[in-house]
Amino acid sequence: MGHLDVLSRASKLFDQVIVAVSAGNASKNTTFDEESRVAMVRENLDSFSNATVESFEGLLVDYAKSKQASVLVRGLRAVSDFEYEFQMAQMNRHLDSELETIFLMPNEKYFYTSSQLIKQVHLFGDKETDLVPQNVLRALRRLSRVS
Numbered sequence: 301m302g303h304l305d306v307l308s309r310a311s312k313l314f315d316q317v318i319v320a321v322s323a324g325n326a327s328k329n330t331t332f333d334e335e336s337r338v339a340m341v342r343e344n345l346d347s348f349s350n351a352t353v354e355s356f357e358g359l360l361v362d363y364a365k366s367k368q369a370s371v372l373v374r375g376l377r378a379v380s381d382f383e384y385e386f387q388m389a390q391m392n393r394h395l396d397s398e399l400e401t402i403f404l405m406p407n408e409k410y411f412y413t414s415s416q417l418i419k420q421v422h423l424f425g426d427k428e429t430d431l432v433p434q435n436v437l438r439a440l441r442r443l444s445r446v447s
Contacts, residue, residue, distance in 0.1 A: 302375060302406040302407075302410030302413065310373045310404060311350050315350060316351075317350055318353070318354055320354060320356050321334065321341060321355045323355050323356060331419055331440075334355050336439070337355075338355050340436055344435065360372065361399060373401075373403075373404060374403050376404070377406065385403065388401075423440060
């Protein structure tokens with residue numbers, strides 16, 4: 301829900317917002333494949349008339365350039381996110397000085413959570429957290445039954 305909160309904020313600032321889903325990232329162990337992640341995002345875009353979702357391969361800065369995007373929007377929850385996000389923004393600026401990065405903070409109820417924590421709660425229990433959309437909750441519960 302934190303991602304959707306940031307999307308809501310971004311969609312008020314920009315005429316068009318593309319939710320860019322990475323096709324693969326060696327540093328992240330994703331729970332769902334690319335196609336599933338794109339489908340789950342798409343199911344949650346109904347209330348955002350100016351938002352679309354696409355997957356991309358390679359560097360985000362190259363994808364942004366191919367879309368003629370001028371801004372990358374990143375969510376910041378807590379100070380712990382800042383160092384990583386700052387380094388990424390600086391590298392993106394180094395690779396494309398025309399591309400800006402802005403940081404948006406989600407509602408405070410999403411500050412101290414992460415996708416890893418949410419997955420642990422939902423993969424290993426039936427607790428309701430209101431931290432994921434219903435379609436994601438169903439997908440996580442299907443995974444926990446398979447494991």
